[in-house]
Amino acid sequence: AQKVTQAQTEISVVEKEDVTLDCVYETRDTTYYLFWYKQPPSGELVFLIRRNSFDEQNEISGRYSWNFQKSTSSFNFTITASQVVDSAVYFCALSEGDYKLSFGAGTTVTVRA
Amino acid sequence: DAEITQSPRHKITETGRQVTLACHQTWNHNNMFWYRQDLGHGLRLIHYSYGVQDTNKGEVSDGYSVSRSNTEDLPLTLESAASSQTSVYFCASKDRVNTEAFFGQGTRLTVV
Numbered sequence: 238a239q240k241v242t243q244a245q246t247e248i249s250v251v252e253k254e255d256v257t258l259d260c261v262y263e264t265r266d267t268t269y270y271l272f273w274y275k276q277p278p279s280g281e282l283v284f285l286i287r288r289n290s291f292d293e294q295n296e297i298s299g300r301y302s303w304n305f306q307k308s309t310s311s312f313n314f315t316i317t318a319s320q321v322v323d324s325a326v327y328f329c330a331l332s333e334g335d336y337k338l339s340f341g342a343g344t345t346v347t348v349r350a
Numbered sequence: 351d352a353e354i355t356q357s358p359r360h361k362i363t364e365t366g367r368q369v370t371l372a373c374h375q376t377w378n379h380n381n382m383f384w385y386r387q388d389l390g391h392g393l394r395l396i397h398y399s400y401g402v403q404d405t406n407k408g409e410v411s412d413g414y415s416v417s418r419s420n421t422e423d424l425p426l427t428l429e430s431a432a433s434s435q436t437s438v439y440f441c442a443s444k445d446r447v448n449t450e451a452f453f454g455q456g457t458r459l460t461v462v
Contacts, residue, residue: 243392270448282440282453289448328392336381336400336444337408338451340392 240264241331243341250319251349258314258344260329266290269333271305271312276326276343285327288312319348352377356441356454363461369428371457373441381444382424383451384408384416386437393440399424431461 242261250256262271273285286296288305296303300317316323326345330338354375363369375382380401385393395408397416405416413435415427428435438458442451 241392246390272450280438280456282456284450284452287448287450330393332447334447336447337383337395337398338393338442340385340394342390342392 239341240333240339241329241341243327243329243344245344246342247345247347249347249349252320253318254348256316256319256323256346256348258316258327258329258346260312260314260341262310262312262329262331264310264331264333266333269331272330272332272338273303273312273314274328274330276328278325282328285314316346319346321348321350324348354441354443354452354454356439356457358457359455360458361460363431363459365431365433365461367431369431369459371426371428371439371441371459373424373426373454374422375441375443375452376422377443377445377452378421379443379445379452380421382418383442383444384414384424384426385440385442386410386435387440387456388437396426396439397424428459431459433461435459436461 269290271288275283302315304313326343328343329341357372383398384396387393394410399405399418440456441454444451
């Protein structure tokens with residue numbers, strides 16, 4: 238069964254628009270960790286954020302913000318005032334207390350100038 | 351600086367050949383992983399290791415094997431390459447359960 242679902246396959250926006258990427262996860266563990274990674278066109282995987290299951294505090298880092306809601310098993314990611322450099326594939330991932338990461342299928346974000 | 355490197359970056363091989371992809375990390379992490387990336391599937395776990403002499407199967411392990419003779423290296427072997435194994439392969443290492451994984455640059459493998 239898919240543990241991490243990213244329902245949006247592709248999102249296309251015009252520069253300066255906001256874009257929100259959805260991530261829904263499934264776990265029975267009480268302790269787990271959620272991650273977002275960015276994969277730019279160059280192909281490498283860039284770590285963006287980590288959140289543990291006990292910390293529901295939202296986080297903002299520059300134009301990036303994350304909304305973690307345990308009640309809906311969601312860990313959504315918003316890019317505010319998007320820029321062309323934000324064009325990438327974004328992955329949400331879950332670690333359930335072992336060291337393995339389960340990834341969603343990814344959302345391709347295209348920001349048009 | 352510590353890093354994780356994969357080689358080769360690109361490889362073309364023929365169906366039926368044995369292929370080995372190298373992964374070397376200098377983070378001194380016990381935990382290492384191999385993933386494959388395919389469109390529509392994200393990254394799927396092939397094999398992983400929690401330490402020297404430890405190896406475990408992931409969700410898509412058929413046709414692949416790994417060995418862990420030291421902390422730094424986790425080579426991935428395709429026993430008899432098949433066209434279905436054409437993919438981008440990523441190696442990763444991780445320190446603790448609550449830390450992020452560090453990924454190599456990826457290896458693009460084409461089986462013809």
